[in-house]
Amino acid sequence: MRQRVLIAAVAGCAVLGGVLALLPWGPAGTREAAPPAPGAQALTAVTTGVPAALPDLAVLIDEREAHLRTHPRDAKSWAVLGVAYVEQGRRTAEPVNYPKAEKALRTSLRVRARNAEALNGMAALANARRDYRAALTWGEAALQVNRKRWTTYPQLIDAYTGLGEYKAAKRTLDRLLKLRSGPAVQARAAAVYRDRGRREDAAAALSDAAAAAEAPAERAGYLERAGQLAWERGDLDVALRHFQEAVRLDPDQRAALAGQGRTMAALGRTTEALNAYRVALAKQPCPEYALELGELYESLGLGQAARVQYDLLRERAARAAAGGVDEELVLGLFEADHGHAPSAVRRLRTEWRRQPGIAVADALGWALHRSGEDKEALKFARIATDKAHGGGVRSALYVYHRGMIERELELAGPARRHLQEALRINPHFSPTRVPLAEAALKELGEPSIQDVPEMDAEVDAKPRRG
Incomplete structure (x- = not known):
């Protein structure tokens, strides 16, 4: 009977789309059930579109690759592997993951053509590469297979936003809210509210999402976004608190580390700001972080140090392009201010x-x-x-x-x-x-x-x- 209860609890968490976490059983103060394995935690995260911890992602990828060596016709496992590579690429800013993701997702589609999991994964991959027209095409194809698959709607929202179709993004959010609730949906709603100038609504939605998130990496992801919102409105103390808590919960949350650097620089804590940026770049070498750090060096009169960062920006953008990532926006901003404006x-x-x-x-x-x-x-x-x-x-x-x-x-x-x-x-x-x-x-x-x-x-x- 106890085993049935545990199985039901796991199934219920999966249906709800939250992170798998077994609740305590037995009288107060007695033994608790073991937490789910890292691979299971990452599986739930990537299939419900929430941030996953990097160590758990690595375990999931190893598990799926081992499984597929003996079960090469498992379309679902190919799709999971592809989406895990997308998330790993997004979290590490290593574009080498994206060709691996595409290969896995296309293999899944060859094994089973009308495959919403793989189509949705291709939409997520296109968004990660900032190819929003392709993301829209893949997302619409996924909806044709299953219009009630709620995880497709966030991909469509990102695609419409990238294409400047803000009314369509809002309509898509409205449909998503009718299908689903919970932290992942609240976080997605916050992004739409922010793009429409509704900063208070966005902050409230992210606060609710962070409070309801169960896994540390998921909560850290929402806190990082809340920190960015606070930064955008000039609320430095709140921004720094969110960024620091995000890093405490998930030491691999490098976007929050870069946020700390941004905020500490504004607070005049220059040495701490430089250190935060350096650590963020060491683990997640985004061209945007290199541009920010270079401009911080420039503001301090350290032109040579700034040029080192600008060279890193060019190198990382070239590597990203090799992985199919569109870095034209950050390159354009860099060239306009620090290179050749024409x-x-x-x-x-x-x-x-x-x-x-x-x-x-x-x-x-x-x-x-x-x-x-x-x-x-x-x-x-x-x-x-x-x-x-x-x-x-x-x-x-x-x-x-x-x-x-x-x-x-x-x-x-x-x-x-x-x-x-x-x-x-x-x-x-x-x-x-x-x-x-x-x-x-x-x-x-x-x-x-x-x-x-x-x-x-x-x-x-x-x-x-x-």
Whole structure:
């Protein structure tokens, strides 16, 4: 009878999509059931789309590879192996995992063509590679097989967001909320709320998700996102608390370590910030972290150290491209500020035609500004910051870019308003750009009676998206 109870408990957890964790049995103070094996924990995580611990992922991958050597026609195991490789690649920023994932997922589809698990895995892989059109195609194919498979909807939300289709992302979230509840869904809802400018709703959803998560790695993942939200609104103490707790729960949570570096730099704790960034880059060498660390070095007058990071950025972006990952956005941002701005424009125009999200609009607008093409630059800056065009994200960087472009166009009123807004959103958003924003505001001076509420009407409607 006791064995049946334990089996039922495990099955119930799997159906709920949570992390497998057996509850205590027997009278208080007596023996507890053993926790599930690492492979089982990772299996539940990857099949329900929640963060998995790296050691558990390694165990799951070893188990599935061993199983498939003797059961090569097991389509489900091929799909699980593929998704585990996707998660491992995402957590480690090692793009070598993505070709392995694709091989496993395509093998699963060859064994069984109408296979929602593998189709959903291909959507997750495409999102990890930032190929949002492919992710949308694979996600829609998975829905054709099983429209009630809730784990497909988060992949579609990511794909629509990357393509700048924010209304479609919201509709997809609404369908997901009708099918499912729980921490994974709350975390996904938080991302949509954040993109629509609903920061308080996003923070509340992430708080609920973290409180309800059972596995440490899952909870750490949600706390890292909560820390990023707090950082974006300039709440440094809350951000640092979330990032530190995430690392305590999961020492492999390198995004939270980079978040600590970002926050400590803003707090003036420079040595700690540099150490946090170095550790994050050692274990998860994302080009974005190299760019942030390079700019921090630059703000400290350490040009040679900054150039080392910029070289690392180029190297990691090249390695990512070899694994099928699109790093054009971070390369464009880097080239605009630290390289060849016309090259950034060419790179980002191509990216805009492929996937016109607001992050690309912001980067392209800034690259155009840095190339001296300010009138066209403002069109894209408006897309990135105007709610009417989908730019609901309250980003200090985006608003700063818009204000600096307007300043160059001698639109003093809008420039002043947007630079002030950037510093209100997050007074610490960049170690290199905050001083520039403050200097520009000082130069602009106080508003005059000639300033009117809005002078953006001179700019044409938003450009075509390709």
